[in-house]
Amino acid sequence: MVKRRSQQEHSDKRCKESQAKRTRRSGELLRSLSLPESTSENFPCIKLIGDAHVEIENHKGVLELTQNAIRLYTRLGILRVTGSLLEVRNADHESLLIDGCICGIEYEKH
Numbered sequence: 001m002v003k004r005r006s007q008q009e010h011s012d013k014r015c016k017e018s019q020a021k022r023t024r025r026s027g028e029l030l031r032s033l034s035l036p037e038s039t040s041e042n043f044p045c046i047k048l049i050g051d052a053h054v055e056i057e058n059h060k061g062v063l064e065l066t067q068n069a070i071r072l073y074t075r076l077g078i079l080r081v082t083g084s085l086l087e088v089r090n091a092d093h094e095s096l097l098i099d100g101c102i103c104g105i106e107y108e109k110h
Contacts, residue, residue: 044074057095
């Protein structure tokens, strides 16, 4: 007896195939632009603007939030931003903008 695929299984398979194609295409694009492949692998991206703003993309969540330190989970470990009068201005599930007097940005060693 031949078992027919359910509509959900068929849809899941198409979704996985489409995702694989996008991943291959993005890798080809990064190579053609001479960008490191880690750019697309959800590594943290940190943009420091003077000493008053820092934007962090691809974090995995907030561990600590005080006026003097903000610690974030990232794929590479815990990232700590230190300073004074630190505030999170904008935040979503992948990025956040920190304002204040930024004194340091470092990864904590385990």
